Amino acid sequence: MGTEVAIPCSVSDYDGPSEQNFDWEFSRETDFLRIVSTWDSTFTSEEYQKRVGRGDIKLRRSSNDAVELVIRNIQPADQGIYKCSTPSTDATVQGNYDAEVQVKVISDGLLVSGSKARSSTSLKLSEGDSFKLRCSAITTSPEHTHLHVTWQIKSGLSWQDILSLTHEGKFRPGPGYEERYRNGDIRLDTGANDTYRLSVSQASSVDGGVYRCLVSEWVRGADSLWQKIQEKSVEIANVEIQRTALDVLISTSNLSVTERDSLDLTCNITTDRSGIFQAEVTWYFSESPDDTLSDAQVLLSMDHDSVVSDSTLISLSHVDRNSYRLLVRDVDVEDSGYYFCQAAVWVPLHNGSWHKVVERTSAPVSVVVTALEPDYEVFLNASKTPKFSDDPTELECRITNVQDTEADIRFTVSWYYRRHLRSDDVVAEELLATMDADWTLLLGDRSRERTQNGEIIFSKKAADTFSLRIQWTSENDRGDYFCVVSAWSRHRNNSWIKSKDVTSASVPILWATQGRNLAPIHWNTCAAKIFLS
Numbered sequence: 001m002g003t004e005v006a007i008p009c010s011v012s013d014y015d016g017p018s019e020q021n022f023d024w025e026f027s028r029e030t031d032f033l034r035i036v037s038t039w040d041s042t043f044t045s046e047e048y049q050k051r052v053g054r055g056d057i058k059l060r061r062s063s064n065d066a067v068e069l070v071i072r073n074i075q076p077a078d079q080g081i082y083k084c085s086t087p088s089t090d091a092t093v094q095g096n097y098d099a100e101v102q103v104k105v106i107s108d109g110l111l112v113s114g115s116k117a118r119s120s121t122s123l124k125l126s127e128g129d130s131f132k133l134r135c136s137a138i139t140t141s142p143e144h145t146h147l148h149v150t151w152q153i154k155s156g157l158s159w160q161d162i163l164s165l166t167h168e169g170k171f172r173p174g175p176g177y178e179e180r181y182r183n184g185d186i187r188l189d190t191g192a193n194d195t196y197r198l199s200v201s202q203a204s205s206v207d208g209g210v211y212r213c214l215v216s217e218w219v220r221g222a223d224s225l226w227q228k229i230q231e232k233s234v235e236i237a238n239v240e241i242q243r244t245a246l247d248v249l250i251s252t253s254n255l256s257v258t259e260r261d262s263l264d265l266t267c268n269i270t271t272d273r274s275g276i277f278q279a280e281v282t283w284y285f286s287e288s289p290d291d292t293l294s295d296a297q298v299l300l301s302m303d304h305d306s307v308v309s310d311s312t313l314i315s316l317s318h319v320d321r322n323s324y325r326l327l328v329r330d331v332d333v334e335d336s337g338y339y340f341c342q343a344a345v346w347v348p349l350h351n352g353s354w355h356k357v358v359e360r361t362s363a364p365v366s367v368v369v370t371a372l373e374p375d376y377e378v379f380l381n382a383s384k385t386p387k388f389s390d391d392p393t394e395l396e397c398r399i400t401n402v403q404d405t406e407a408d409i410r411f412t413v414s415w416y417y418r419r420h421l422r423s424d425d426v427v428a429e430e431l432l433a434t435m436d437a438d439w440t441l442l443l444g445d446r447s448r449e450r451t452q453n454g455e456i457i458f459s460k461k462a463a464d465t466f467s468l469r470i471q472w473t474s475e476n477d478r479g480d481y482f483c484v485v486s487a488w489s490r491h492r493n494n495s496w497i498k499s500k501d502v503t504s505a506s507v508p509i510l511w512a513t514q515g516r517n518l519a520p521i522h523w524n525t526c527a528a529k530i531f532l533s
Contacts (some may be wrong), residue, residue: 001075001076001106001107001108002073002074002075002108002230003073003074003108003230003473004071004072004073004074005071005074005103006060006064006069006070007068007069007071007084007101007103008068009022009066009067009068009069009084009099010063010065010066010094011097013067013171014086015093015094018064018065019066020086021037021038021086022037022084022085022086023036023037023038023040023043023084023085023086024036024037024059024069024083024084024085025082025085026048026078026080026081026082026083027083028079028080028081028147029079032083033045033048033054035048035057035069035082036052036057036058036059036069037359038059038061038067050169054472055396056071057070057071057072060454062127063522064267065309066247067084069082069084072284073216074103074105075105076105076199076322076336077269078103078105078527079103079105079528080099080102080103080183081100081101081102081103082099082102082103082435083098083099083100084098084101085097085098085101086098086498087274091358092358093407097428099469100289101133103414105142106141106142106143107140107142108230109140109141110137110139110141110147110215110217110230110232111136111137111138111139111140111311112135112137112213112215112232112233112234112352113135113136114134114135114136114234114235114236114237116329117334121237121238122237122240123237123238123239123240123530124240124242125203125239125240125241125242126241126274126357127203127204127241127244127358128202128203128204128244128277128345129203129347130201130202131200131239132193132199133151133197133198133211133213133236133237134195134196134198134236135149135195135196135213135215135234135236136194136195137149137194137213137215138194139217141217143219144219144220145216145218145219145229146167146168146217146218146219147215147217148164148166148215148216149164149188149196149213149214149215150162150163150164150165150174150213150214150215150216150347151163151164151188151198151211151213151214152212152213152214153207153209153210153211154209154211154212155206155208155210157312159212160174160175160176161175161177162198162257163173163177163181163186163187163188163198164188165190165196167216167218167226172187173186176468177361183223184201184351184433185200185202185203185407186199186200188196192439196213201349202349202355202357203239204241204357205241205243207239208239208240208241209236209238209239210235210237210239211237211238211239212233212234212235213234213236214231214232214233215231215232215233215499216228216230216232216233216294217230217232217274231478232461234255234419243358244271244272244273244345244357244358245271245272245273245358246345246359246360247270247271247344248267248268248269248343248360248361248362249267249268249362249363250265250266250267250339250341250362251265252264252265252266252312252369254365254366255367255467256367257367257371258369258370258372259331259332259333259368259369259370259371259372260331260332260372261488262327262329262330262331263326263327263328263331263335263367263369264325264326264328265283265325265365266324266325266326267283267323267324267325267326267343267362268317268322268323269281269282269323270322270341271320271358272276273345273347273357275347276347276348277345277346277347277357278304278305278306278346278354279304279324279343279344279346280301280302280304280315280343280344280346280356281296281301281302281340281342281343282300282301282337282341282342282343283297283298283299283300283301283316283326283339283340284296284297284298284341284342285297285299285338286337286338286508287336287337288338288363289338289366291338293361294298296340299314299316299326299339300315300316301316301329302316302318302324302391304346304354306455311338313328313329313330314327314328314329314330317325321381325341325342326339326341331428332368332369332489332491332497333370333491333499334344334369334493335367335369336367336368337366337367338365338366338367339364339367340361340362340364341361341362342361342362343359343360343361344358344359344362345358345359346358353414357421371499372489373487373499374401374402374403374409374487374499374500375401375403376399376401376411376485376487376502377400377502378397378398378399378400378483378484378485378502378503378504379397379400379504379505380395380396380398380481380482380483380505380506381395381396381398381507382395382396382509384469384504385509385511386473386509386511387511387512389474389475390473391473391511392469392470392471392472392473392483393469393470393473393509394433394468394469394470395415395464395465395467395468395469395481396461396466396467397415397465397467397483397485397504398463398464398465399411399464399485400464405496407485408489409425409455409488409489409499410487410488410490410496411485411486411487411488412434412435412436412439412485412488413434413435413483413484413486414434414435414483415431415432415433415434415458415481416430416431416432416483416484417429417446417469417479417480417481418430418479418480418482418506419479420478420480424511427484429445429482430445430446431444432446432456432458432468433458435486437488437496437498438496439460441450441458454471455470455471455472456468456469456471457469459517466483468483473509477509478509478510478511479508479509480506480508481506481508481509482502482503482504482505482506483504483509484501484502484503484504485501485502485504486501487499487500487502
């Protein structure tokens, strides 16, 4: 009683025009009263003229061969037999031209209401919180009816199903809520006094909106099919989900530290979160400030149970509730780069597990590790100098005044030659040979063939002395020579990295050239002079 009823009627397998007309009649006992027609405006009986005129009873055509009789606010007096007829347009009778349906009107015994225990219809919650909403639904219908309860949310213009308990006793999550229902984060429970409780865990921004309880009443007809006879709803609450604020900041700006010292950084987090929560902090390192988290290297992390991953030279400590200290001991130049921390807030759930509600990453801090440069000088001298062409030449490159250092240092040498010019023209130096960190000799183009033939010898005479010997000095060897001594430091991964280069003063290799500017010799005169003498 009081609901809207739509009774469909259709016709098929007919001749004549495609659009068919329909007449509707009603009978409480024996005689039929004319209600409304699609083709005859005078068809309606006097008893129905006012209701049809007000639009309380009307026809709604759904297609050329189908129409619905719509009755608004149906009353007990409307209970009876309804007959739909189609005036024949066929040349011959081909089948049925009318059909009947019995409509039974029962009293409205469905009551739907919100929870009386809640004093306010507005809830303000934080991300990750849990909340429960209750509605009451009961029917006193004399018929054997079943209730279908659906919780819905309206965050925009339309209502969306969250979770239903159907008239067949089955739970049915709405679109997008299937996984949360399987995980137990969305529940619908029945309780005393015909209450239906919606429980939501791990609330997020999508859970903000207006909630209502939609209840429909269903009955099984004589054909054993379920039919919805009415539907009512009540708005329960307006839920506002406040996003958890979280700021993550490294307390130190860009800084520089010296090799072998310790790097000390603190990650400070601030949040407006109240109640029980735990923070998770992870420190990252990257070579570029534009690297993503997937590109960066994880240094250390502390989960929400305060469990810290292990590391020998790096430690992470919880200074206070909002501060997490990263200490890197014995840094070297490879630790230069960008450091940043990521923090997340976790809250406990009803089942004892934890849920992450928010996560933020700090801006990177630039750290430059300055290498410890050993202090030393380089002196180059010629222990053998040629007086004539084909004489040997020997140069000694010596490391002097080496200051003590705690670092593990290794020295190598590189030899260079520059052609000597009397003018002020600039001549680029040529590499004769160089050593890498393992003292492996690498030859330059100028000396490769002569060294392989044994004409040039490079040697390491002592820990602080390197030698270059030319067995037979030629005119092409005239020029300036100098050496460059490189200091290498051993790092944590046992690799060697060059930390300093010191260049010696250049040493010229020259000798007097006889006969170059003398006049031509006349051998007869020379012989005569010898004879006279």
